Amino acid sequence: MxxxxxxxxxxxxxxxxxxxxxxxxxxxxxxxxxxxxxxxxxxxxxxxxxxxxxxxxxxxxxxxxxxxxxxxxxxxxxxxxxxxxxxxxxxxxxxxxxxxxxxxxxxxxxxxxxxxxxxxxxxxxxxxxxxxxxxxxxxxxxxxxxxxxxxxxxxxxxxxxxxxxxxxxxxxxxxxxxxxxxxxxxxxxxxxxxxxxxxxxxxxxxxxxxxxxxxxxxxxxxxxxxxxxxxxxxxxxxxxxxGREVSEERLVSDVAPDAPILLQVENLSRAGGFTDVSFALRAGEILGITGLLGSGRSEIAEAIFGIHPADSGTIRVGGKVRRIRSIRDAVSAGIGYVPEDRLTQGLFLDVSIADNLIASSLDSYRTRTGLLDRRRVRDSITDLFRRLRIQAPNVGAVVRSLSGGNAQRVVIAKWLDRKPKVLILNGPTVGVDVGSKEQIIGILREQAAAGVGVVVISDDIPELVTSCHRVLVVHEGRVVAELSGDQVDAHEIERRMAA
CATH class of the missing domain: 3.40.50.300 (P-loop containing nucleotide triphosphate hydrolases)
Structure with a gap:
């Protein structure tokens, strides 16, 4: 019409x-x-x-x-x-x-x-x-x-x-x-x-x-x-x-073939979620996991982080077998997780940015007497606020007042403060504008360059193509394709997802 x-x-x-x-x-x-x-x-x-x-x-x-x-x-x-x-x-x-x-x-x-x-x-x-x-x-x-x-x-x-x-x-x-x-x-x-x-x-x-x-x-x-x-x-x-050019190029650095394996998943299964999932993640690598809604992609992440533990299979972190039956187990193993629903699962909305940033790492700031080292806390909050480019009047601003992109930066910063070996992000740029998306992907690249193993769960195909070294495609709970190099292409990912 x-x-x-x-x-x-x-x-x-x-x-x-x-x-x-x-x-x-x-x-x-x-x-x-x-x-x-x-x-x-x-x-x-x-x-x-x-x-x-x-x-x-x-x-x-x-x-x-x-x-x-x-x-x-x-x-x-x-x-x-x-x-x-x-x-x-x-x-x-x-x-x-x-x-x-x-x-x-x-x-x-x-x-x-x-x-x-x-x-x-x-x-x-x-x-x-x-x-x-x-x-x-x-x-x-x-x-x-x-x-x-x-x-x-x-x-x-x-x-x-x-x-x-x-x-x-x-x-x-x-x-x-x-x-x-x-x-x-x-x-x-x-x-x-x-x-x-x-x-x-x-x-x-x-x-x-x-x-x-x-x-x-x-x-x-x-x-x-x-x-x-x-x-x-x-x-x-x-x-x-x-107001500026936004890059859509595929920018991935080389991962050394002998880079240490930070996360190894072998034959992981959970009834009603996924079956026989295996993959390895090296230091400095960004691994994408994608699939249609309900494919099992999120369930895999939640099992590795202990939200809904796997029924069978093995998880190794840094070469050591870890029995992950809870979130506490995953955090102790050096795994961080940015959830899909950051507003209800990842943040304390009515609390300040500062308190959210150190919420998961308070114990690391305690002195031998059990008291908080307030100077270290203050310095870390200031550094995270600056490094993650959180746009707010100050660190005392309430998280509920932030835009989606800035709220997501706070969740990521909270986990970076724990210095995880492996960082899993579920839908890291959902509901985020194009400028914030570019900056968040830049943060993930920086973490990979620093030796962190990064896993991105997403159905945003351009995001996967621009940032991931490899992409696993999940269909009906099984990994049906592993794409790397020139195979990490939008048309190829779409074809494998629809197969």
């Missing part, structure tokens, strides 16, 4: 400041009916603030938002919803204990002021919108029991029940497999046919170029680029986001 010339949403000269700092400075953009418009920018660029203003959560200092030609100096959330603006956040904001049908229809029921809900009416409404989009969903299943991809589609269906004209999707593909992304994009194209304008917010620039007609880039609160997606490449968008 060709988008209409008349914008359904128009943001005009919006300014927003927090404590004298400009989050947005004279930002203007338009969304046309039936268009997918990508909003790109690094963490802290102003994307979230703009979404909050469009959805009525925040009030601009100046400027206006117009929906279907009606100008608003300040929208409330109810105004935005009634005008047809819907936001699907990363967590989807669904009710986990309600069925798919109830989640789809419940807000419509409330909006109509119904005090008593009819299961038959809710089911009929949910079936109508699901059929209209050509979807297959188990409408009677509780949302908590459904996969992430189905939850994403339920959130879209809920927006359409409420007659969405503008649908804002915040990082919609973060937890989806390639097949699920294709399925989502099919639904987005059906929304275009209906005339729905979609604002697509994503750090995955290859996906941006697949689905978007136009691209708008924010940097430091200012609009720096806006135009047809066909005029851009992933590299040009990344440059607009960061």
């Amino acid at each position: 060709t988008p209409s010339d008349a914008p359904v949403l128009e943001v005009r000269d919006v300014v927003k400041t927090y404590g004298g700092v400009h989050a947005l400075r004279n930002v203007s953009l338009q969304l046309l009916p039936g268009e997918v418009h990508c909003l790109a920018g690094e963490n802290g660029s102003g994307k979230s603030t703009l979404i909050k203003i469009i959805s009525g959560v925040e009030k601009p200092d100046s400027g206006t938002v117009a929906i279907d030609g009606q100008v608003h100096a300040h929208l409330t959330p109810n105004d935005a919803i009634h005008s047809g603006v819907q936001v699907i956040y990363q967590d989807f904001s669904l009710f986990p204990n309600l069925t798919a049908a109830e989640n789809i229809a419940m807000l419509s029921e409330l909006a109509q002021g119904r005090k008593i809900s009819s299961r038959r009416r809710i089911s009929a409404e949910a079936r109508r919108v699901v059929a209209d989009l050509g979807l297959r969903l188990d409408l009677e299943a509780d949302v908590i029991d459904l996969p992430v991809a189905d939850r994403q589609l339920i959130a879209i269906c809920r927006a359409l029940v409420n007659d969405a004209k503008v649908l804002i999707m915040d990082e919609p593909t973060t937890a989806l497999t390639h097949t699920e992304v294709d399925r989502l994009f099919t639904v987005v194209r059906r929304l275009q046919v209906r005339g729905v304008a979609v604002m697509f917010v994503s750090h995955k620039l290859d996906e941006v170029l697949r689905i978007s007609q136009r691209v708008t880039v924010l940097r430091n609160g200012e609009l720096v680029e806006s135009g047809p997606a066909s005029d851009h490449t992933a590299r040009s968008i990344a440059k607009a986001m960061t």
